Amino acid sequence: MSNIGIVISTPTSPSLEIIEIIIEKNAMHKIERGQFLCIPLTENIQIIAIVTNIRKTNAYYETFDPNVQEIASRNYEGIFPTGEWENTVAELKPLGQVEINTKAISRVKVPVSPGTRAKVASPQLLSTFLGLDDSGLYLGNLSSNNVRIKLNISKLLRKHLAILAISGAGKSYATSILLEELYNYGKLGILVIDPHGEYTQILPEIEKDPRVQIINSSFISIGVPSLTAWQLSEFMPEISIVQARVLNDVIESVKKEKNEEYALQDLIYYLDNSETINSRTKDALIGWLLSLQRTFLFSNQSNPSLDEIIEPGQITIVDLSGIQNIRSRQIITHYLIGNLYYKRMRGEIPPILFIIEEAHQFCPETSRSISKRIIETIAREGRKFYASLCLISQRPVNMSVTALSQCNSNLIMRIRNPYDQDFIGRISEGIDRSALKSLPDLEIGEALIVGEAINYPTFLKIRTRRFRSKDHLPDLEEKAAEYKERWSKNRY
Amino acid sequence: MKEISTINQQKIEFCSVLRDLNPILASLPPHLQTSTCDLKMFSLLQPSDISGLTIGGIDGGYSSRLLLGFDIFLFRAIAVFSTYSPSKILKTSYFPAKTPSLEIAVSDVGLSTLDFENMGSIRRAITELEVANKVITEYLDLRSKKIDLLLLDGSPVVNKPITKNDKILNYYISYVSILTRLVRKANENGVKLAWIVKDSRSNLFTKLLGRITPFIIEENPHLFSLDYRQILKRSRDMDLLYYLLLANTRSMVFYRQYSMPKQFAQDFALYSFYLKTAPFDIPLRIELFQSLHQSREERIKEVQILSELILPVSQYNRTYGVPAPIVEADARARIRETEVESLLQLLRKRYNSLGLWTKRRERAPWKL
Numbered sequence A: 001m002s003n004i005g006i007v008i009s010t011p012t013s014p015s016l017e018i019i020e021i022i023i024e025k026n027a028m029h030k031i032e033r034g035q036f037l038c039i040p041l042t043e044n045i046q047i048i049a050i051v052t053n054i055r056k057t058n059a060y061y062e063t064f065d066p067n068v069q070e071i072a073s074r075n076y077e078g079i080f081p082t083g084e085w086e087n088t089v090a091e092l093k094p095l096g097q098v099e100i101n102t103k104a105i106s107r108v109k110v111p112v113s114p115g116t117r118a119k120v121a122s123p124q125l126l127s128t129f130l131g132l133d134d135s136g137l138y139l140g141n142l143s144s145n146n147v148r149i150k151l152n153i154s155k156l157l158r159k160h161l162a163i164l165a166i167s168g169a170g171k172s173y174a175t176s177i178l179l180e181e182l183y184n185y186g187k188l189g190i191l192v193i194d195p196h197g198e199y200t201q202i203l204p205e206i207e208k209d210p211r212v213q214i215i216n217s218s219f220i221s222i223g224v225p226s227l228t229a230w231q232l233s234e235f236m237p238e239i240s241i242v243q244a245r246v247l248n249d250v251i252e253s254v255k256k257e258k259n260e261e262y263a264l265q266d267l268i269y270y271l272d273n274s275e276t277i278n279s280r281t282k283d284a285l286i287g288w289l290l291s292l293q294r295t296f297l298f299s300n301q302s303n304p305s306l307d308e309i310i311e312p313g314q315i316t317i318v319d320l321s322g323i324q325n326i327r328s329r330q331i332i333t334h335y336l337i338g339n340l341y342y343k344r345m346r347g348e349i350p351p352i353l354f355i356i357e358e359a360h361q362f363c364p365e366t367s368r369s370i371s372k373r374i375i376e377t378i379a380r381e382g383r384k385f386y387a388s389l390c391l392i393s394q395r396p397v398n399m400s401v402t403a404l405s406q407c408n409s410n411l412i413m414r415i416r417n418p419y420d421q422d423f424i425g426r427i428s429e430g431i432d433r434s435a436l437k438s439l440p441d442l443e444i445g446e447a448l449i450v451g452e453a454i455n456y457p458t459f460l461k462i463r464t465r466r467f468r469s470k471d472h473l474p475d476l477e478e479k480a481a482e483y484k485e486r487w488s489k490n491r492y
Numbered sequence B: 001m002k003e004i005s006t007i008n009q010q011k012i013e014f015c016s017v018l019r020d021l022n023p024i025l026a027s028l029p030p031h032l033q034t035s036t037c038d039l040k041m042f043s044l045l046q047p048s049d050i051s052g053l054t055i056g057g058i059d060g061g062y063s064s065r066l067l068l069g070f071d072i073f074l075f076r077a078i079a080v081f082s083t084y085s086p087s088k089i090l091k092t093s094y095f096p097a098k099t100p101s102l103e104i105a106v107s108d109v110g111l112s113t114l115d116f117e118n119m120g121s122i123r124r125a126i127t128e129l130e131v132a133n134k135v136i137t138e139y140l141d142l143r144s145k146k147i148d149l150l151l152l153d154g155s156p157v158v159n160k161p162i163t164k165n166d167k168i169l170n171y172y173i174s175y176v177s178i179l180t181r182l183v184r185k186a187n188e189n190g191v192k193l194a195w196i197v198k199d200s201r202s203n204l205f206t207k208l209l210g211r212i213t214p215f216i217i218e219e220n221p222h223l224f225s226l227d228y229r230q231i232l233k234r235s236r237d238m239d240l241l242y243y244l245l246l247a248n249t250r251s252m253v254f255y256r257q258y259s260m261p262k263q264f265a266q267d268f269a270l271y272s273f274y275l276k277t278a279p280f281d282i283p284l285r286i287e288l289f290q291s292l293h294q295s296r297e298e299r300i301k302e303v304q305i306l307s308e309l310i311l312p313v314s315q316y317n318r319t320y321g322v323p324a325p326i327v328e329a330d331a332r333a334r335i336r337e338t339e340v341e342s343l344l345q346l347l348r349k350r351y352n353s354l355g356l357w358t359k360r361r362e363r364a365p366w367k368l
């Protein structure tokens, strides 16, 4: 790589905090903010630094005349060779150093020397420094250094991933890239909670793929006989321990009577006719069970069978778009994730990734949610059982802090709201102020990856999708032309 | 304090009257006319269109260091030329380089402080003239470029040093010879040469006024109730001319006494005049050698053209009127302390000589 500039000596640079370089004239177009440069410390050690700011200086407009008005009204360029003395100075932040032979990475302990030449960090060097994995998940590119951001699967997912951004920033698109990569990887079990049914749109080609299973919400039913009293109680958050114990007795009795073939109305019927149960408990339980029944999610048999939906390399998309009621969505989510998690604990299914879109609906911080407890549990303990979460949300402030703070990798895209920015700054240790400040300026498809997955917070452009998608909608003109053509044909 | 303000008031009054009058010098008694070629005291000018012309500036930087074992001088000189168009500079070139390296000279030990200073200033002047010479000979020939006007910083007048040191005297002799060579070369090549004195402390003009004012008053007795002698006693040229000259005017030309080799003195003489470029800045003093084989009209024309070329490159700020090529050359030639320090450090590393250490008092391991 060619030289970009030379380290200059100023009162603050070069130091451990800042390195200033003066850019060579012919390298002007090669440098950009966010780019990684390398500067040799010794023959064997390269310091990696990121371009945080670029400024131009020109003594002619600096000290020559303090009277700006005067400068503006005169033709300086016609009299002074001002252009000859414009300098471009880049401010760099040293991030760390790489020992070339051993590839060891460490903190910068002494600054580089003034006069040292800075170059663009080569893809190999940067890959070592960032801890990228050649056989990892290829999510996007760092164009300034011509590097493919390939993240190690374990580092990215084992301790959970959060994808956070405002609506329309490209979270779902980025998730579809993740799915593409995991599809190719082919060994994890994957469950996608898809409230808008958008993944069938985004990934229409894989719709017919045997390795992709789409579960339509209208076909989902929860088999009441498969639920213990405790499991059933999870859907009734207000239930007390005493009441749950009563419910357990009821279930035991009905089970014997009905021989494992029963539904909610059988429990209600039993309760209604019982003379031993205290009437207040009776009324409460009946009320809750009735409200569960009204969701139409419960029956005497489970569908689909949980034994079939997770296989290595299979993507299972749970399309919840047919269900408007948030509580019903939470019930399904809780039921599926909870059961699959216990299956994973027992080693009955492969290591699994739960991808949860609109995660703030399922594990909110303040409001009550049926699925919150299981999500928080997996966030805290899933790592031990190789069950990972990928939480996607445009409302990070509303999300469970417990769940979010357990997500050790974050893919952050455009964020506008200062509360969200602030919140992200707090939950994500790796982000510094300047990175945080640039979040509102990100364009669609640009993301900051930070945390366990990468050694240093890095901005990347999410790569383009390989699978074709249906989400290209014709614009008004195309649609009008299309209609008119059809209409003209039909007329004659 | 009060005195300053009254004197000032009187100066302004005196100057404004004199300015309006613009005395006709030709009508003075013959023995007072000899020093000038102008007919009037002030001439109005019209800035020229300098599109397509190339104007250069030359300046030198100088610094010295008294080290433990050596006394050293550091020099550099640079020429900068710009070719102008109506709205911007088409091209700027630098000679010998855009950032020329420093020249180091080691002085003999045992020079008196005065001789050390003499030595430094003569050698600095030589460095500048050498660059000017090279520009006119080598640079001009080599690249077949033309230079219309070359401005040099300071005055060409270097007085013969009062010293017994032969080396210094020899430097002086070579300075004069380079100067004469330069003036002839420039004349042959059609390059106008002018020296720009930024801060003149001369009183040529004041002296002249002292001599001619009585005649002016004689002609215009109603004009002066002011005590002009008192005013002139307390004024330097710049002081009066700041009020006397308006922007885009120049003073009459003065003959400048300067002893030069006989052969040269037969052909050229040194003249100077004042030129006001910026309305709220003091005028520049401009010095030039003029050929004596010219008519009075030709000499006036030469001065007029020169002034009108200097005006457009000096008008960019109402309170500062130094020609841009001089500003630029000065900025590039100036030797910065940090530069000297890093050079010395390099030398110390290379030669590891105790002689390159600075004096003990500058090396204290603390700042108290």
Ligand SMILES: Nc1ncnc2c1ncn2[C@@H]1O[C@H](COP(=O)(O)OP(=O)(O)OP(=O)(O)O)[C@@H](O)[C@H]1O
Pocket (backbone or CB within 6 Å): A165, A166, A167, A168, A169, A170, A171, A172, A173, A174, A394, A444, A445, A446, A461, A462, A463, A464, A471
């Ligand atoms: N990397 C990308 N390259 C090209 N187009 C993209 C990219 N990312 C997103 N888009 C486009 O931007 C639009 C919005 O993206 P997407 O639906 O992924 O946003 P989102 O963050 O999931 O929004 P929401 O919060 O509303 O679900 C889509 O049309 C998508 O095709």
Ligand SMILES: [Mg+2]
Pocket (backbone or CB within 6 Å): A171, A172, A173
């Ligand atoms: Mg989305």
